[in-house]
Amino acid sequence: MRIVVLAGGIGGARFLRGLKRAAPDADITVIGNTGDDIHLFGLKVCPDLDTVMYTLGGGINEEQGWGRSDETFHLKQELAEYGVEPQWFGLGDRDFATHIVRTQMLGAGYPLSAVTEALCDRWKPGVRLLPMSDDRVETHVAVEWEGERRAIHFQEYWVRLRASVPAHAVVPVGAEQSKPAPGVLEALAEADVILFPPSNPVVSIGTILAVPGIREAIADAGVPVVGLSPIVGDAPVRGMADKVLAAVGVESSAAAVAEHYGSGLLDGWLVDEVDADSVARVEAAGIRCRAVPLLMTDLDAAARMAGEALTLAEEVRTA
Amino acid sequence: MRIVVLAGGIGGARFLRGLKRAAPDADITVIGNTGDDIHLFGLKVCPDLDTVMYTLGGGINEEQGWGRSDETFHLKQELAEYGVEPQWFGLGDRDFATHIVRTQMLGAGYPLSAVTEALCDRWKPGVRLLPMSDDRVETHVAVEWEGERRAIHFQEYWVRLRASVPAHAVVPVGAEQSKPAPGVLEALAEADVILFPPSNPVVSIGTILAVPGIREAIADAGVPVVGLSPIVGDAPVRGMADKVLAAVGVESSAAAVAEHYGSGLLDGWLVDEVDADSVARVEAAGIRCRAVPLLMTDLDAAARMAGEALTLAEEVRTA
Numbered sequence: 001m002r003i004v005v006l007a008g009g010i011g012g013a014r015f016l017r018g019l020k021r022a023a024p025d026a027d028i029t030v031i032g033n034t035g036d037d038i039h040l041f042g043l044k045v046c047p048d049l050d051t052v053m054y055t056l057g058g059g060i061n062e063e064q065g066w067g068r069s070d071e072t073f074h075l076k077q078e079l080a081e082y083g084v085e086p087q088w089f090g091l092g093d094r095d096f097a098t099h100i101v102r103t104q105m106l107g108a109g110y111p112l113s114a115v116t117e118a119l120c121d122r123w124k125p126g127v128r129l130l131p132m133s134d135d136r137v138e139t140h141v142a143v144e145w146e147g148e149r150r151a152i153h154f155q156e157y158w159v160r161l162r163a164s165v166p167a168h169a170v171v172p173v174g175a176e177q178s179k180p181a182p183g184v185l186e187a188l189a190e191a192d193v194i195l196f197p198p199s200n201p202v203v204s205i206g207t208i209l210a211v212p213g214i215r216e217a218i219a220d221a222g223v224p225v226v227g228l229s230p231i232v233g234d235a236p237v238r239g240m241a242d243k244v245l246a247a248v249g250v251e252s253s254a255a256a257v258a259e260h261y262g263s264g265l266l267d268g269w270l271v272d273e274v275d276a277d278s279v280a281r282v283e284a285a286g287i288r289c290r291a292v293p294l295l296m297t298d299l300d301a302a303a304r305m306a307g308e309a310l311t312l313a314e315e316v317r318t319a
Numbered sequence: 320m321r322i323v324v325l326a327g328g329i330g331g332a333r334f335l336r337g338l339k340r341a342a343p344d345a346d347i348t349v350i351g352n353t354g355d356d357i358h359l360f361g362l363k364v365c366p367d368l369d370t371v372m373y374t375l376g377g378g379i380n381e382e383q384g385w386g387r388s389d390e391t392f393h394l395k396q397e398l399a400e401y402g403v404e405p406q407w408f409g410l411g412d413r414d415f416a417t418h419i420v421r422t423q424m425l426g427a428g429y430p431l432s433a434v435t436e437a438l439c440d441r442w443k444p445g446v447r448l449l450p451m452s453d454d455r456v457e458t459h460v461a462v463e464w465e466g467e468r469r470a471i472h473f474q475e476y477w478v479r480l481r482a483s484v485p486a487h488a489v490v491p492v493g494a495e496q497s498k499p500a501p502g503v504l505e506a507l508a509e510a511d512v513i514l515f516p517p518s519n520p521v522v523s524i525g526t527i528l529a530v531p532g533i534r535e536a537i538a539d540a541g542v543p544v545v546g547l548s549p550i551v552g553d554a555p556v557r558g559m560a561d562k563v564l565a566a567v568g569v570e571s572s573a574a575a576v577a578e579h580y581g582s583g584l585l586d587g588w589l590v591d592e593v594d595a596d597s598v599a600r601v602e603a604a605g606i607r608c609r610a611v612p613l614l615m616t617d618l619d620a621a622a623r624m625a626g627e628a629l630t631l632a633e634e635v636r637t638a
Contacts, residue, residue, distance in 0.1 A: 042423035074391055078416030082441050084423075093412040097397030104361035104403075122401050 008204025015197035018302025035207035057123030196227030327523025332374035334516035337621025354526035376442030515546030
């Protein structure tokens with residue numbers, strides 16, 4: 001079975017770990033969000049790709065969900081001693097190595113997809129990890145901050161400001177001119193199932209869908225497309241997805257996110273049991289819906305969620 | 320008193336620390352060797368400048384004489400896990416910060432002299448540290464290695480091979496086309512004394528002198544030029560200076576190094592007491608010479624050596 005998963009960071013990575021257990025023989029391709037990539041200290045940092053790679057490769061800091069295990073922060077402390085900005089982004093000494101290797105390879109002319117493959121040669125995540133695009137796409141957020149309206153990098157909004165200022169718009173700068181990375185459209189065309197993990201529907205999966213050709217390839221694939229709600233009981237399972245949903249005019253609920261994707265894209269949708277009353281609303285929108293436990297409290301829970309998604313995909317296929 | 324010092328790495332840095340104690344009110348400008356600079360992992364590394372900066376700024380690893388105190392090597396370990404070469408150069412996590420800041424500033428268009436000044440804003444070495452040139456000069460060594468004659472970067476010869484293969488020539492690639500960094504010729508023109516610490520006469524001071532204009536500015540300054548022998552009892556005090564001296568056809572002795580500089584450049588020369596019998600030979604070459612203790616066993620010893628150098632300079636001036 002060939003499964004393609006569109007993934008953001010922590011939620012996507014933990015879901016993928018569950019999926020690998022639920023479908024150990026599946027051939028899994030991950031299309032990773034690169035809209036939250038950022039250049040820091042002259043280095044190219046790809047937080048979502050790295051979170052997937054570290055999580056599946058056994059190098060993640062399990063507690064925080066991002067960054068490396070057994071990490072130190074001496075380099076970052078020294079940069080602060082030099083007065084270098086920004087100081088709000090947490091790069092550890094081990095993590096820096098990934099960004100240095102990536103930056104050096106990009107500087108030598110390799111596209112991000114080739115660099116990601118080379119990094120995965122070490123981590124062996126057990127999936128094929130593709131960036132959504134080799135082109136630079138950068139998610140900016142229009143905010144009101146210190147009395148002014150301005151557009152800032154997503155990471156500045158998310159990490160520095162903790163989404164604490166009003167967001168008026170989310171713009172994947174460069175997406176319109178970008179092309180899917182090599183392998184992305186092919187993987188979608190050959191997929192048996194396409195899954196949207198409980199990643200952020202705006203700044204993770206939404207950004208991937210903003211790359212011209214990807215949304216169309218999913219719709220044209222003719223295979224079940226099943227997603228899992230990142231909203232449980234009207235609040236995001238983790239992170240601050242409600243803030244960016246508001247910015248794009250979508251209410252923070254499991255049903256509203258399904259409607260936001262729409263039946264043109266989505267065939268099946270899993271909501272948490274606490275949102276069982278929204279199943280009817282989602283099905284009314286033409287999307288098959290089931291209520292199951294959606295909290296990835298551990299690997300077993302994530303595997304059960306992945307299993308439910310595959311079961312729903314099978315229901316869609318045979319419907 | 321305005322003192323200009325041509326300096327390499329460890330020996331130069333330790334001498335400078337002694338000089339600051341011996342002449343606390345002096346205005347000291349250091350012209351640092353950049354011929355051993357190297358690009359590693361896409362980063363610009365300037366070992367000699369950093370050794371001077373860390374030593375005088377209180378951040379040096381005292382035992383090894385280079386690199387940072389309280390250092391860890393997690394980033395380097397991770398680069399090795401990625402299989403990235405070279406693995407023979409010891410960059411620590413704290414040290415990496417310096418190279419990242421430098422590389423970012425160079426990438427933004429600042430010349431190395433401005434970058435060095437910015438780094439020294441933090442370290443406050445108590446001297447004005449100038450790179451010999453803002454242009455790229457790279458010392459290569461022609462060696463016989465694995466049956467072949469080839470030219471390798473000085474660091475590869477020095478750090479990787481520990482000078483263990485025969486060296487046939489030392490070439491400061493790019494020196495002929497280089498210009499002294501801003502402030503270098505001015506500092507020499509305004510100096511009251513010019514000192515050559517016990518740094519490597521070939522790959523440290525020799526490289527600085529290879530930048531067109533510097534040798535002439537020293538000769539034209541019309542002030543005492545005094546050096547200290549890096550060779551004590553026919554062996555280098557530290558390092559492997561004898562290997563590169565052989566490559567340029569100079570015998571490994573205190574007197575031979577003085578003759579190599581020559582009376583056109585050097586007015587005074589300090590040899591160690593064990594080399595007292597070479598004083599006559601040096602003076603016969605037209606260079607005033609004294610035998611004094613030349614082992615920088617501690618800061619006091621370095622200060623006494625610096626004091627002896629200044630005393631000899633005064634003798635030259637009033638002769």
